[in-house]
Amino acid sequence: MKSQTGTLADRGNIMATNEERWNNTMNAEFNPNYSPNAYPDSDMRIANATEYAAFQLYKIREAIEGINSTLKAIASKT
Numbered sequence: 236m237k238s239q240t241g242t243l244a245d246r247g248n249i250m251a252t253n254e255e256r257w258n259n260t261m262n263a264e265f266n267p268n269y270s271p272n273a274y275p276d277s278d279m280r281i282a283n284a285t286e287y288a289a290f291q292l293y294k295i296r297e298a299i300e301g302i303n304s305t306l307k308a309i310a311s312k313t
Contacts (some may be wrong), residue, residue: 273307
């Protein structure tokens, strides 16, 4: 069944593409990439930088939790 917004598979592909794009952006080095003609206000710039920083802190937390669980596994074997 096809509607005005497309099939469910189409929407699923779009969502996957958006998620990939978001992950690629967040995993890359921070680059605000603002053009002089379309410079956002300070609130938007702060929000973008904060979202990026929060994502990076989340990734650091994931890594530390992985290290912690590995160290606990090693310690339990000794």
